[in-house]
Amino acid sequence: KAGVTQTPRYLIKTRGQQVTLSCSPISGHRSVSWYQQTPGQGLQFLFEYFSETQRNKGNFPGRFSGRQFSNSRSEMNVSTLELGDSALYLCASSLLGMNTEAFFGQGTRLTVV
Amino acid sequence: QKEVEQNSGPLSVPEGAIASLNCTYSDRGSQSFFWYRQYSGKSPELIMFIYSNGDKEDGRFTAQLNKASQYVSLLIRDSQPSDSATYLCAVILINTGNQFYFGTGTSLTVIP
Numbered sequence: 001k002a003g004v005t006q007t008p009r010y011l012i013k014t015r016g017q018q019v020t021l022s023c024s025p026i027s028g029h030r031s032v033s034w035y036q037q038t039p040g041q042g043l044q045f046l047f048e049y050f051s052e053t054q055r056n057k058g059n060f061p062g063r064f065s066g067r068q069f070s071n072s073r074s075e076m077n078v079s080t081l082e083l084g085d086s087a088l089y090l091c092a093s094s095l096l097g098m099n100t101e102a103f104f105g106q107g108t109r110l111t112v113v
Numbered sequence: 114q115k116e117v118e119q120n121s122g123p124l125s126v127p128e129g130a131i132a133s134l135n136c137t138y139s140d141r142g143s144q145s146f147f148w149y150r151q152y153s154g155k156s157p158e159l160i161m162f163i164y165s166n167g168d169k170e171d172g173r174f175t176a177q178l179n180k181a182s183q184y185v186s187l188l189i190r191d192s193q194p195s196d197s198a199t200y201l202c203a204v205i206l207i208n209t210g211n212q213f214y215f216g217t218g219t220s221l222t223v224i225p
Contacts, residue, residue, distance in 0.1 A: 033213070043157070043201060045213035056211045090156055098213055099145040099205050104156035 002027065004093045004105035012111045018079040021108045025072050025093030031055075032074035033098040034066060037088040037107070048098045049074050056098065078110075086112045116140070117204050119216035127224050132189040134219050136202030139183070146178055146185045147203040150196075151218070157201055160187070192223045 005024040013019050025032050033048040033056075045058040049068035068074040072093075078085055088109050094102040119136045126132045134148075145164055149157035163169045163176045163185065170176075175188040185204075189196055202216040 035213075042217045043203075043215040045215075048213075056213070058212050099211075101159055101162065104158065106156055 004091060004103050006089075006091055006105035006108050008108060009106065010109045010111075012113060013081050014113055015081055015083060017081050018077060019081060019110060021076045021078075021089055021091075021110070023074045023076070023091035023093070023105060025074070025091075026103060029093040029095050029103075030072055031094040031097045031102070032068055032072065033092050033094070033102065034074070034076050035090045035092070036060075037090060038086075043090075046076065050097060081112045083112050086110060116206055116214040117202055117216040119200075119202050119219050121217055121219060123220040123222055125222045125224055126192050128192060128194060130192050130223075132192045132196065132221055132223070134187040134189075134200050134202075134221070135184060136186065136204075136216055137184045138202075138204045138206070138214075140204070140206040140208045141180070141183060142207045143180075143204050144207065145205040146176070148174075148176060148185075148187045149201040149203060149215075151199045151201060153198075160200075189221075192221075194223045194225050197222045 007022045031050045034046040037043045048056040052068045063079045066076045088107045090107045092102040092104045116139050147162045148160045151157040161176045163178045173190045177186045199218040201218045
């Protein structure tokens, strides 16, 4: 059974650019949640999508957005990148929702220069 | 007060001992509590989740939840060197609109 797949694994972008990250959940899972992990702030919740609808949202500015497709794959977009957006971005998939058993992908390491 | 607080450690225990990890949370109405393990350079992996007061056991791991005191703990019995990792406590806080909050993690080292 394939796990959660995140692409790309590594990304380098310039300040002001935008970036799109992709997450393919485990087959049959309808919930995808996104997280940002940095050494200073730790792991922080961005948002959760379930059946193409944003169900929960963390305290991040509007530059961070996401969407989910009918096949449950999800994308996260960050516009007008700032140096502070450099982080490991993780997604997790779950059958029933983030308040149940969830499985993390390997993450996308974003570096903003 | 932070939403979820953990002692950052590091916590060191000898092999075979019981490791005790603690976490407190701010929202009395929280319903869902999680413990994740994260090895260096790897993604978090779920160890256990607990919803009800009391203990939940899974192999060498026991999660204990006390809603009145607003703390959740994780006990690791017969600790092994392979248990050396950072343990993250996570809580879904209802009063912030079902947001998932993580503690900063406790680094555990099991000494052979």
